[in-house]
Amino acid sequence: MTENNDNLEKLVGLSKEKGLKLTPQRMVIFRILSECNQHVTVDEVYQRARVEYPMLSPATVYRNMEQMVDTGLLTHLELSGTSMRYDTNLDEHHHFVCTKCGVVFDVYLDKVNYKLDESRSHLGNAKVNSLDLHLQGTCGECL
Amino acid sequence: MTENNDNLEKLVGLSKEKGLKLTPQRMVIFRILSECNQHVTVDEVYQRARVEYPMLSPATVYRNMEQMVDTGLLTHLELSGTSMRYDTNLDEHHHFVCTKCGVVFDVYLDKVNYKLDESRSHLGNAKVNSLDLHLQGTCGECL
DNA sequence: GAGCGAATGCAAATGATTCTTATTTAGGTC
DNA sequence: GACCTAAATAAGAATCATTTGCATTCGCTC
DSSP states (O other): OHHHHHHHHHHHHHHHHTTOOOOHHHHHHHHHHHHSOSEEEHHHHHHHHHHHSTTOOHHHHHHHHHHHHHTTSOEEEOOSSSSOEEEOOOSSOEEEEETTTOOEEEEOEEEEEEEEOTTTOOOTTOEEEEEEEEEEEEOGGGO | OHHHHHHHHHHHHHHHHTTOOOOHHHHHHHHHHHHSOSEEEHHHHHHHHHHHOTTOOHHHHHHHHHHHHHTTSSEEEOOSSSSOEEEOOOSSOEEEEETTTOOEEEEOEEEEEEEEOTTTOOOTTOEEEEEEEEEEEEOTTTO
16 A cells, blocks of 8 residues: 555656656556556556546557656566566566466566577677576466 | 478478378478578568469468467567567577667577575465576677 | 647557458378 | 368458557646
C-alpha cells in the first residue's frame, strides 16, 4: 500500500521531470502500473483502467506505455508470446520462465561467469555491454 | 556448397523420417533454409522462394516453418522485433545482438556459472532446466 | 482567462499470422 | 500405370496486436 503510493509518486515525479502532462488518463495508467504485476501487457492495463475510466482509448494506453519506455519509466520485456510485455521493475534482474504454466519469476544474480568457446564464437572485437539471462524450467507448482 | 547440400539432404532425410511429404514447395523452402542466414523470418524465406516458385502462398511458408519447429528441424528465435525469427542452427548456442545495427552472432559457451541472490530471487523449489544467454553490445563494425 | 502544444478518442490502416475451404497431389497399394 | 486417401496447397478472408491520421480537448504557462 505504502509502497504502491511510493511507486506512484515516483512515476508522477519522473513524469513531471520529463515534461509530460498529468492527464487523468495518465494518472490512472500510472496508478495501475504501480499496483499490479510487473510483467504486464498493454491490454491488461487497459482492461483494468477502463473500469474506472470507461472512455479511455486503447491507443492512449499504447502511447503512454511506449512513452514510458522512451523516458525510462518502463522497459520492454522480451518473452515469447503474442503481445508485448512491459517490466515495471527497473532494477537489473533476469527472469525464470516456467515452461509448463508460463509463470515468470524475477531472478537476481550476484555474479555470472561464462567462457566463450572461441573456436566457434566469432564476435570479432565486439564489445559486450550487458547480458540477459533467461532461465527455463518447471516451477514449484508444476513439479 | 557441399555443406549446403549436406544440410539439404539432412532436411530431406529428417522430413521423410517424420512422414512429411516431399512437395516441390517444401523442397524450395528446405533448400532456401539450407542456404541462407540462420536467423530468418518467414517473409525472408517467402520472398526468396517466390522467385523460383511464383505461385507459392505465404501461408504455405508459415505452415511449413511452424511444422519444422514441431518436428525439431528449426527452433524459434526469441529476439525483439516485429516478426518471428527462426534458427536453423540446432546446436546448443546463444546469441550476441548488436544494439546499434541489430546484427546477430552465434555464441558458443563452454561453461556458464551464476549465483543467485537468494534474498531477492524467489524461485521456491523450481527446477531450472536450461538457460538462454543474450549478450548485448556493439559489434566490431559499429565500434 | 487566452494561447499553444501536448494528449486524447475514435476509427481506419497496417502488418504479422492463422484459418477456411475447395482443390490438388505425393506416395503407398494393387 | 490406375487408384486411393490423407496430407498439402492456393487464395483469400479473418484475427489480433499495434500504429497512425485527424479533429477535438485540455494541461500548463503567462
